[in-house]
Amino acid sequence: MQTLRLALGERSYPIHIGAGLLGEPELYRPHVRGKRVGVVTNRVVAPLYLERVQRALEKAEARVVPVLVEDGEQAKSWSVLDRVFDALLAARLGRDALLVALGGGVIGDLAGFAAAVYQRGIPFLQLPTTLLAQVDSSVGGKTAINHARGKNMVGAFHQPLAVIADVASLDTLPERELRAGIAEVIKHGFILDLEFVGWLEANLEKLLARERAALEHAVRRSCELKAQVVAADERESGLRAILNFGHTFGHAIEAGAGYGEWLHGEAVAAGMAMAAELSVRAGLLSASDAARVKALIARAGLPLRGPALAPERYLELMQVDKKAAAGEVRFVLLEGLGRAALRGGLDEAMIRESLAAAAQ
Amino acid sequence: MQTLRLALGERSYPIHIGAGLLGEPELYRPHVRGKRVGVVTNRVVAPLYLERVQRALEKAEARVVPVLVEDGEQAKSWSVLDRVFDALLAARLGRDALLVALGGGVIGDLAGFAAAVYQRGIPFLQLPTTLLAQVDSSVGGKTAINHARGKNMVGAFHQPLAVIADVASLDTLPERELRAGIAEVIKHGFILDLEFVGWLEANLEKLLARERAALEHAVRRSCELKAQVVAADERESGLRAILNFGHTFGHAIEAGAGYGEWLHGEAVAAGMAMAAELSVRAGLLSASDAARVKALIARAGLPLRGPALAPERYLELMQVDKKAAAGEVRFVLLEGLGRAALRGGLDEAMIRESLAAAAQ
Numbered sequence: 176m177q178t179l180r181l182a183l184g185e186r187s188y189p190i191h192i193g194a195g196l197l198g199e200p201e202l203y204r205p206h207v208r209g210k211r212v213g214v215v216t217n218r219v220v221a222p223l224y225l226e227r228v229q230r231a232l233e234k235a236e237a238r239v240v241p242v243l244v245e246d247g248e249q250a251k252s253w254s255v256l257d258r259v260f261d262a263l264l265a266a267r268l269g270r271d272a273l274l275v276a277l278g279g280g281v282i283g284d285l286a287g288f289a290a291a292v293y294q295r296g297i298p299f300l301q302l303p304t305t306l307l308a309q310v311d312s313s314v315g316g317k318t319a320i321n322h323a324r325g326k327n328m329v330g331a332f333h334q335p336l337a338v339i340a341d342v343a344s345l346d347t348l349p350e351r352e353l354r355a356g357i358a359e360v361i362k363h364g365f366i367l368d369l370e371f372v373g374w375l376e377a378n379l380e381k382l383l384a385r386e387r388a389a390l391e392h393a394v395r396r397s398c399e400l401k402a403q404v405v406a407a408d409e410r411e412s413g414l415r416a417i418l419n420f421g422h423t424f425g426h427a428i429e430a431g432a433g434y435g436e437w438l439h440g441e442a443v444a445a446g447m448a449m450a451a452e453l454s455v456r457a458g459l460l461s462a463s464d465a466a467r468v469k470a471l472i473a474r475a476g477l478p479l480r481g482p483a484l485a486p487e488r489y490l491e492l493m494q495v496d497k498k499a500a501a502g503e504v505r506f507v508l509l510e511g512l513g514r515a516a517l518r519g520g521l522d523e524a525m526i527r528e529s530l531a532a533a534a535q
Numbered sequence: 536m537q538t539l540r541l542a543l544g545e546r547s548y549p550i551h552i553g554a555g556l557l558g559e560p561e562l563y564r565p566h567v568r569g570k571r572v573g574v575v576t577n578r579v580v581a582p583l584y585l586e587r588v589q590r591a592l593e594k595a596e597a598r599v600v601p602v603l604v605e606d607g608e609q610a611k612s613w614s615v616l617d618r619v620f621d622a623l624l625a626a627r628l629g630r631d632a633l634l635v636a637l638g639g640g641v642i643g644d645l646a647g648f649a650a651a652v653y654q655r656g657i658p659f660l661q662l663p664t665t666l667l668a669q670v671d672s673s674v675g676g677k678t679a680i681n682h683a684r685g686k687n688m689v690g691a692f693h694q695p696l697a698v699i700a701d702v703a704s705l706d707t708l709p710e711r712e713l714r715a716g717i718a719e720v721i722k723h724g725f726i727l728d729l730e731f732v733g734w735l736e737a738n739l740e741k742l743l744a745r746e747r748a749a750l751e752h753a754v755r756r757s758c759e760l761k762a763q764v765v766a767a768d769e770r771e772s773g774l775r776a777i778l779n780f781g782h783t784f785g786h787a788i789e790a791g792a793g794y795g796e797w798l799h800g801e802a803v804a805a806g807m808a809m810a811a812e813l814s815v816r817a818g819l820l821s822a823s824d825a826a827r828v829k830a831l832i833a834r835a836g837l838p839l840r841g842p843a844l845a846p847e848r849y850l851e852l853m854q855v856d857k858k859a860a861a862g863e864v865r866f867v868l869l870e871g872l873g874r875a876a877l878r879g880g881l882d883e884a885m886i887r888e889s890l891a892a893a894a895q
Contacts, residue, residue: 253613257613257682261683264688265684294689295679317655319655322620324621324625329652330654331655331691332655494627
């Protein structure tokens with residue numbers, strides 16, 4: 176097991192990475208001993224891991240209340256959140272209770288937001304079981320549900336007490352979700368670490384074959400990179416926005432296609448291809464580096480083009496993206512591989528061209 | 536104008552108290568200049584004060600988006616909150632926007648919670664227009680909506696940038712709401728300040744007659760007392776719970792009668808009478824001090840008895856109150872006038888007796 180630390184003063188917490196961690200009572204004990212613990216998970220993850228987690232929590236002297244929700248992005252809704260509250264209130268969990276998010280990014284966002292606002296906030300643990308959640312969404316305290324007018328429009332910054340990333344849980348991950356998670360791994364390289372981009376180019380097939388050592392390295396390096404950014408800018412007043420590389424286009428893809436049609440990582444992959452093309456057109460990135468971005472995305476079996484929406488529809492969807500400061504859309508671009516930069520006020524024609532060029 | 540300060544480190548903020556403050560651009564300017572500002576208010580308050588506030592905000596160089604919701608406790612619901620989000624998103628307010636809560640406690644709780652979670656949190660201003668909101672709910676950062684299973688079950692601690700309490704707005708307050716606000720004023724005396732209890736006993740008629748100097752003193756002293764408690768314990772891990780004197784019974788009354796049937800202050804008044812009787816039975820308070828508590832409540836025209844619910848129903852409703860730590864109901868009692876104390880593990884028979892005795 177490897178343990179990193181996200182340095183946030185009083186809100187600092189450990190990120191444990193290793194195989195078989197979900198069943199380890201000693202990782203839970205300091206947080207849950209003597210407490211009532213709501214375990215929020217879904218109907219796909221529960222048959223695989225709930226019993227193991229529940230047994231370990233009970234060995235760590237927790238009293239467990241499982242809360243099952245449906246699978247998929249549509250669970251990030253008020254109606255599902257309200258059912259979580261209902262289950263917690265019916266079981267009389269008080270302010271001294273704790274939540275556990277057992278699942279992928281959707282469960283982490285949903286259960287994390289539930290913890291942020293249940294009785295004005297209770298602590299929680301992240302137990303990510305997908306690659307996307309292990310390398311990205313479980314780290315950094317962003318939680319949210321969706322609104323009909325946009326993804327993640329209602330949420331909170333609420334840091335977990337700990338993240339426990341069991342890479343053995345990736346054995347049961349569907350192929351498509353593994354690839355979607357790799358999109359965020361690649362993203363961390365593109366925005367922050369040229370050397371890691373090189374490692375990924377050399378080891379992509381090992382990741383796709385789920386070689387455990389390669390997965391552990393990818394999870395560890397992704398978490399390290401993300402933890403540095405979050406420690407420097409917890410509430411996204413500046414630097415943290417670079418983690419949204421590919422996401423402005425990506426959120427438009429998810430919203431335009433209908434939430435849940437595209438996996439988040441798939442939308443981000445196509446979004447990164449578009450952002451790379453936009454970086455070239457903005458004079459920041461060389462065409463050969465953009466080609467390297469697109470080649471790595473394609474080798475991971477991820478899409479370079481979004482759904483067939485009119486460019487006007489993309490522009491409209493990006494306008495409501497919450498990173499649109501005072502109505503102006505700001506993009507995370509690349510000034511080189513491993514170096515991200517924020518840019519606003521870009522020409523609409525340039526954006527349209529990039530949408531088209533990404534797919535070529 | 537008098538200005539107090541709630542000392543919370545980085546989250547410290549001023550509380551301005553005076554007549555005519557709602558129309559003062561200079562109070563708004565430092566917070567809103569150049570920003571988009573959503574003003575959340577209701578259909579009762581809007582005709583009285585919205586235009587004045589909007590004009591002052593615009594003089595302070597804000598671009599205003601009014602958001603009107605219905606009046607009453609039922610506005611503290613997800614469906615109303617969602618309509619607020621919808622209006623803000625339709626107007627494309629981004630993370631750099633700001634909300635203003637213009638109204639009573641319901642508006643403050645609703646708009647404050649909207650600000651806490653809209654795009655993971657934006658700043659807000661409290662403009663309380665009822666006595667209850669001026670002396671209590673606008674100060675301290677507690678925000679929430681209700682759940683079918685209990686009041687304020689979903690919420691956040693989210694401190695405003697400033698509180699602007701215009702005592703002239705109390706001129707239009709219905710008599711019943713004035714009295715309900717006085718309940719929380721009296722509460723601050725009972726739990727923290729014997730001298731203030733004496734002042735209230737001497738000046739109650741002036742408050743009921745809305746003499747401005749008396750109102751200003753009552754608002755100021757209440758805010759001072761509450762600010763001290765909140766500064767010492769922002770997130771209610773200990774001391775702050777004393778502000779809930781009368782509230783464990785009071786929330787049971789509100790839930791048992793159906794939200795909105797009883798005003799919050801009325802429920803707290805009857806709850807304080809019950810808590811005073813329980814304090815006597817727990818051996819903490821003299822019968823003569825309990826009589827003083829009840830006499831002041833009665834002189835303010837506030838109820839000493841709750842709705843006609845079976846004692847078992849009260850006990851059941853209090854069990855789900857969120858202050859029930861690990862299932863045990865803890866009560867705020869009095870160890871004397873001006874001295875509160877937290878007690879758990881009280882005998883059920885004693886609680887039943889207190890319910891009956893409060894009404895006598």
